[in-house]
Amino acid sequence: MIVDTHCHLDMLTPLSLHAEIDSARRYLTMSTGVQNWHTVSNLCGTHANVFAALGIHPWFVASQPADAISSLQRLLDQNRPTALGEIGLDFSSAHIAQRHEQLRVFEAQLVLAKEYALPVSLHVIKAHAQMLALLKRYRPAGVVHSLGASTELAQQYIDLGLKIGVNSLVVRDNARRYHQLVTHFGVEAIVLESDAPNIVLPGAKSGHLYDIDATIARIAQLSGMHNDDVISLTEHNAQQIFHFS
Ligand SMILES: [Zn+2]
Numbered sequence: 164m165i166v167d168t169h170c171h172l173d174m175l176t177p178l179s180l181h182a183e184i185d186s187a188r189r190y191l192t193m194s195t196g197v198q199n200w201h202t203v204s205n206l207c208g209t210h211a212n213v214f215a216a217l218g219i220h221p222w223f224v225a226s227q228p229a230d231a232i233s234s235l236q237r238l239l240d241q242n243r244p245t246a247l248g249e250i251g252l253d254f255s256s257a258h259i260a261q262r263h264e265q266l267r268v269f270e271a272q273l274v275l276a277k278e279y280a281l282p283v284s285l286h287v288i289k290a291h292a293q294m295l296a297l298l299k300r301y302r303p304a305g306v307v308h309s310l311g312a313s314t315e316l317a318q319q320y321i322d323l324g325l326k327i328g329v330n331s332l333v334v335r336d337n338a339r340r341y342h343q344l345v346t347h348f349g350v351e352a353i354v355l356e357s358d359a360p361n362i363v364l365p366g367a368k369s370g371h372l373y374d375i376d377a378t379i380a381r382i383a384q385l386s387g388m389h390n391d392d393v394i395s396l397t398e399h400n401a402q403q404i405f406h407f408s
Pocket residue numbers: 169170171193249358361
């Protein structure tokens with residue numbers, strides 16, 4: 164079964180969600196903060212194959228109410244999600260000003276991940292040293308979503324037991340780093356994700372859930388495997404982390 168471990172179903176129009184969602188696949192849909200926790204939980208409640216990740220995305224730390232972490236904890240008590248996500252650190256120029264707030268909010272969520280034994284879906288841009296230090300302290304299970312890093316850096320995440328989330332960025336012919344991660348670590352280290360609708364295939368106008376098919380084909384080609392083996396190995400990896408049931 165194809166498992167999309169990182170998508171944003173609430174960002175699709177109801178029409179494209181209806182057209183694109185496939186009952187034979189699983190989706191772990193992300194939230195970004197208090198603004199969409201209910202929408203994401205409802206999507207999970209109305210679709211048997213949709214699973215929810217709740218959390219505060221680093222881009223949204225400044226716009227959260229002061230009690231956002233305790234609100235999140237209350238939700239975890241009421242109706243435990245499959246994972247915490249999308250959480251992490253983003254120290255790129257557009258978001259570096261909130262670095263202290265990001266570190267505070269991210270660490271608070273790692274504490275929750277530990278307390279509730281929940282896996283995490285991680286966003287990390289230009290903050291690997293800080294991220295790795297926190298992961299070593301809290302040791303969550305999880306996935307580094309859309310990791311674009313050297314094999315040396317990726318190895319440190321893998322040594323912590325995390326998987327690498329690969330999306331359709333790997334389809335691009337010039338995406339050497341993404342190709343290298345696949346060829347160096349193999350499908351054993353990977354889970355699939357669409358990150359729909361945020362990532363757009365070369366030549367396309369928008370991102371879709373079914374772009375994951377092109378990602379599977381590219382991973383199969385890079386690793387000399389059949390598509391079906393890529394699907395079953397990555398499903399196994401995703402199941403080990405997220406325990407879908
Ligand atoms: Zn995302």
